[in-house]
Amino acid sequence: MTAAPSSYAVLPADLQADRDIIVSLWISNLGHPGRRQDKYDWFYLRNPAGAPHVLLAHAPAExxxxxxVIGLGIRQMRLAGQPVEAGLLTDFGVVAEHRTLYPAMLLQTTLRDRFLPQLGLILGFPNPKSEPVVKRLGYKVAGRMVRYVRVLRTSPYLPKQIPHTIRRLVGRAADWSRHALRRSRHAPDARGYLAQWLDQPDARFDALWNAQNDPTLLIGVRDRAYLAWRFEHKPWKKFRFLTLSSREDGLVAYVACEAVGKVMHVRDLLCHPDHPDSLDLVFDTLFRDAYNDGRTSVSFEFLGPVGMVEALQRLGMVARDARHVMYTMSEARAETLSQAQWYFTNADEDS
Structure with a gap:
């Protein structure tokens, strides 16, 4: 039987003493048992922004x-050249026999009331089951994180009723036509640029980050230190950076990529504001390299400025599905943040 509301209590966890308890709750609620210890070491013990906060719900009482359990990571962001510290909702779950609205609401409410006054902004990427809970707490939708896809190999997506040989021939002809058109469109613009794959970000990434100057953009820090940590290789993940450099300005764009099966996933993107063609050029190179590597499509989740979305669409990236980015802010932050453009990719998440 589920305990009465008055018998629940939410208390801060100790990241060292309560490690086994926290990981056990993750395994029972969030799955992927083989990854949870590594996630704890990476996100909770090595986070460059500081140790995340963790709250535990107890029953009965203290x-x-x-x-x-619920976690709150720290995300260093920037708006109009000024630092903004935000909290990132993470690793939220309640054991099955207590999975009623009250314990979930109590965890979320306690976290919001405890940390929103000092941070001013809490954001998250709730799954469909968690979204009703955070909406009831006054969280608003910052925007839709849209998944854009560019098909590289046509034949797997043609109707299965078409014979395999014909489907393969038609697919190859369509692929050749699209790629030839793409190369003819971008070849003249690519002169003076160098594309290169890297396993780790280098010092040039700091210069690219420092070049970001849009005063309306609320964007998470993307310097070398953050990217090296965020895209640190894990037992179940491996990331690489495709970079685009010019002779005059050094690094002008990068995409952080993860290959999963036949799909090349873009996990992050940043372009130099003085090189408006850099997004087209770096994606054009990515399409070519991913195709040559046997990938069937390129996928990218993004919430950002309209101009960048339109550029992605011109590149043949088609919107497939979307999820909400949710946030709540303090009154002190409302005036500063209410008119901001949000810039989010998978790099702003905790996995």
């Missing part, structure tokens, strides 16, 4: 067994 002396009871932990039955729920």
């Amino acid at each position: 002396s009871g067994t932990p039955i729920g």
Whole structure:
């Protein structure tokens, strides 16, 4: 039987002493047991922005067994040249026998009331099951994180009723036509640029980050230190950076990529504001390299300025599905943040 509301208590966790309890709650609620210890070491113990906060729900009351968990990572951001510190909702779950609205709401409410006054902004990427909970707490939708896809190999997507040989021939003809058109369109613009794959970001990434100057953009820090940590290789993930450089300005664009099966996923993107063609050129190179590597498509989740979205669409990236980025802010932050453009990719998440 689920405990009565009055018998629940939410208390801060100790990241060292409560490690096994937290990881156990993750495994029972969030799955992927083989990854949870590594996630704890990476996100909770090596986070360059500082140690995340973790709250545990207990039942009955303070002396009871932990039955729920929620985390809040720190995300350093910037708006109009000024630092903005935000909290990132993460790793939220309640054990099955207590999975009613009250324990979930109590965890979320306690976290919001405890940390929003000092941070001023809390944001998250809730799954469909969690979204009703955060909406009830006053979280608003910052925008839609849209997944854009560019098909590289046509034949797997043609109707299965078409014979395999014909489907393959038609697909190859369509692929050749599209890629030839793309190369003819971008070849003259690519002169003076060098594309290169890297396993780790180098010092040039700091210069590209420092060149960002849009005063309306709310964007998470993307300097070398953050990217090296965020895209640190894990036992189940491997990332690489495709970079685009010019002779005059050094690094002008990068995409952080992860190959999963036949799909090349773009996990992050940043372009130099003085090189408006850099997005087209770096993606054109990515399409070519991914195709040569046997990938069937390129996928990219993004919430950002309209101009960048239109550029992605011109490149043949088609919107497939979307999820909400949710946020709540303090009154002190409202005037500063209410008119901001949001810039989010998978690099702003916790996985």
